[in-house]
Amino acid sequence: MRVLGIETSCDETGIAIYDDKVGLLANQLYSQVKLHADYGGVVPELASRDHVRKTVPLIQAALKEAHLTAKDIDAVAYTAGPGLVGALLVGATIGQALAFAWQVPAIPVHHMEAHLLAPMLEKTPPPLPFVALLVSGGHTQLVKVTAIGKYQLLGESVDDAAGEAFDKTAKLLGLDYPGGLMLSQLAQKGRANRFIFPRPMTDRPGLDFSFSGLKTFAANTIKNNDDDNQTRADIAYAFEDAVVDTLAIKCKRALIQTGFSRLVIAGGVSANQPLRLKLTKMMQKQCGEIFYARPEFCTDNGAMIAYTGLIRLKTNKNNDLCVTVRPRLPLSALT
Structure with missing residues (x-):
């Protein structure tokens, strides 16, 4: 067929x-x-x-x-x-x-x-059930998947999704379209710990996301610091690190809440290498499994x-x- x-x-x-x-x-x-x-x-x-x-x-x-x-x-x-x-x-x-x-x-x-379902296209598809983190341009969602077609929304973005926050912060940094990718590339040149960004909505229970305030924090950081290449790279690093860490914290909560040991990440932002590395290390520590599709x-x-x-x-x-x-x-x- x-x-x-x-x-x-x-x-x-x-x-x-x-x-x-x-x-x-x-x-x-x-x-x-x-x-x-x-x-x-x-x-x-x-x-x-x-x-x-x-x-x-x-x-x-x-x-x-x-x-x-x-x-x-x-x-x-x-x-x-x-x-x-x-x-x-x-x-x-x-x-x-x-x-x-x-x-x-x-x-x-x-x-x-x-x-x-894109990870199902790979040679080793994820067995059911699993928790899925969907991070595309306009969506950030955590979904409990018990069967194909049986989905329970556990949490989602209440304002800007992660991908939108990447693109908007990239504009603040003066980067070209597509901004999210450009920001990630710039972040590779950044230094850790010069700037520390907040991890939004991780200080309270729940699985919803909010990245609008993180974008505002980035805007204020850009405004209050020199506009040189290294500073821009350091800000990009701090922003990306905050988004990745926030997503990882919420994924861990979702896995604990459901009792599942498998995590699937999908959508455009799932190609982000720091995100994949962070979640892979997290699942290894929890003796769980992680699945994602190839970048294309x-x-x-x-x-x-x-x-x-x-x-x-x-x-x-x-x-x-x-x-x-x-x-x-x-x-x-x-x-």
């Missing part, structure tokens, strides 16, 4: 084909980073227009890469939300149109569920959509030809 996956939730066009017996057959990805760089962030209308230009050619390229034709595809999966509404509509419309033309099911996929499957991609679509297809979780997308779509909406 082969599923074509279409990802167009934000600024990357991802197309992939997944076979339930062979695995990933094709994976095509186009990034709009250069398109949005001059604006310092994603411009929704430009993103939508670029998805219109790129989606069909990438589908053709994926079929060619897999040495398949339309007759070999058993279903079409597409991201239905959350994301930018215009960008989502491009993928949903094309996905539904292809499904109708090819007479196969069309399967709407939850973007965050796809991130959560951490950011938005079609492979995770195709895989999740296959899972949904096998459980008959597909819809009719109605094109429905939701810019805000909680995991609790899944049935």
Whole structure:
């Protein structure tokens, strides 16, 4: 059984084909980073227009890469939300149109569920149950996963998500888009202990996150210190260290609360190396296991959509030809 996956939730066009017996057959990805760089962030209308230009050619390229034709595809999966509404509509419309033309099911996929399941694409997938830390651009969530499709939200960001805080602090430091990646690269040149940033909401019980105050603390630190390269690197290091430490503290609490010994990290920020190192050391101390996807499957991609679509297809979780997308779509909406 082969599923074509279409990802167009934000600024990357991802197309992939997944076979339930062979695995990933094709994976095509186009990034709009250069398109949005001059604006310092994603411009929704430009993103939508670029998805219109790129989606069909990438589908053709994926079929060619897999040495398949339309007759070999058993279903079409597409991201239905959350994301930018215009960008989502491009993928949903094309996905539904292809499904109708090819007479196969069309399967709407939850973007965050796809991130959560991305580590399943690896040779050693995480066994169930586990705690998942989802850290993408606009989301920071801790989820209790007892089975595929059975998710309990344990905690989430009440204001800025970790990825948003990275990007906003990068702007304060004068870094180019994409800011989060640039900040992490700058932090590698920073010195430990020159600046100590707070670990927000770790001095009280609970599993929610808040990174808005950390961004403000960074802004005040930048304002009150010299604007030289080493100082900027030291601030970047302190900020990243605070975010990583905060995420680790909350993950440890979630594992204790659930009694689970497995941790999955997914989403774009899960590619952050200091975060991976911190959580790996933490799980080793607790004699637990940690799982994450390779870097190319951490950011938005079609492979995770195709895989999740296959899972949904096998459980008959597909819809009719109605094109429905939701810019805000909680995991609790899944049935």
